[in-house]
Amino acid sequence: MASAPQRCLDCLVRDKSLCAAVRDDDLHTLSTIGHRRVIPRGQAVTWAGDANTLCANVVTGALKLTATTDDGREQIVGLLFPGDFVGQPFADQSAVTATTLYDSDLCMFPRIAFERSLGDHPTMERLLLERTMKSLIDARDRMLTIGRLSAQERVARYLSDILRHGGVENDDGSVEIELPLSRGDMADYLALTIETVSRQMTALKNAGLIDFAKGDRHCRVLHPQRLAGFAEV
Amino acid sequence: MASAPQRCLDCLVRDKSLCAAVRDDDLHTLSTIGHRRVIPRGQAVTWAGDANTLCANVVTGALKLTATTDDGREQIVGLLFPGDFVGQPFADQSAVTATTLYDSDLCMFPRIAFERSLGDHPTMERLLLERTMKSLIDARDRMLTIGRLSAQERVARYLSDILRHGGVENDDGSVEIELPLSRGDMADYLALTIETVSRQMTALKNAGLIDFAKGDRHCRVLHPQRLAGFAEV
DNA sequence: CGGAACGTTGAGCATAATCAACGACTGTGG
């Protein structure tokens, strides 16, 4: 039996993606159906309502999952980062539109072939189940955020979430974070308008909680504790 | 090998619950770990944040899944009806509070034992995966509803959803529906207040779209098409 | 230089929340 190709063994997300559930020896078949591709920033890889042909692992970059009304109102219903899985096995139609936020490297599989792989690798199917359940909890948690928190709380909560995942701590207790979303995308994520997001950011700045020394997308959180306090929940 | 007990073969949700993925011959082990219990209306069966010990199939009745803020703001993040599955395998903590909306008959399993059963029955695990993905789509769809629709649209959409699932059509094209939620629960479901829900219901009534001849919880939809039009999306 | 994308800020407004009162219905206990 052929062994796994080096490009899979060396993959940046070998231990973070669904592939983590597959042993090196068994990686062969998966590797034959998957192919890597860099998708430029701002490009959609699946469209809500269209035929569901694609599954993929995010290797680098980030994507937003969006739902939209007929008249164009948009809601970001999920964010994907390296190691995350894109797509919905066993569905004929795509439920969401997936768009890259940066140039993103995806390891793409034809949906049908990927479904077969799931059947061949129970450990991978189990991991997908656990991740799907985790995504469901996230989605429900965001229903509470969107439905019941004030604009101020939503923004504070968003910053706190980012801080929890990838903040870099300074000596003085402040934390530096990179904001993966533009103000517009933050608005679509938090179900607000751009203007409201902007106003709440300046409000937090004026309150001395955060600072923007290095540009709009780089944020220094001066008082992580107090910020978390604003986020309630 | 022992065969499945008659109470399982005769079960109301034999073909609708996760058990539908298990053949009669294999139902034995599942039947030994499950026990039926009627939970009175308004009682919680899992609490968000508490130890996650329970999984169950809904046999009769209905439940709401809720998330709440520290200060008591509530959001209904899901509704469960006969055949639906309650619980989250592989998690130590419950993410949501599940509360009965009516006296409800549940077929309950200890979580750990149920997880073992999932491993023993790949077809059931597959069905759970598909249902979890379906729930995720529902949750994301509701994020759009809650985040981007007006009060009027949310209420119209809610009624349309119910109509689609279990409306009884009359000769004249109107459709009768039973509302499973009180105005208060509708408010928590749609991220509105009771007053706003009430006002929107009367607005729809005054617009000649719906009628309440048989009480507040029974609704006659006079113009399903036009109602759907109000729901946009 | 001009234009596009992004972000901020201000003024005014609209939608839904809040606060309050009231009616209908149900079950309980005197």
Place this chain on the structure above:
DNA sequence: CCACAGTCGTTGATTATGCTCAACGTTCCG
């Protein structure tokens, strides 16, 4: 049998939150 409290739903008056519309600054890139 009635009084009573409790739950549920409706309606009105007022307010506040966040949206809309508009202007303007900055950065980046052709």
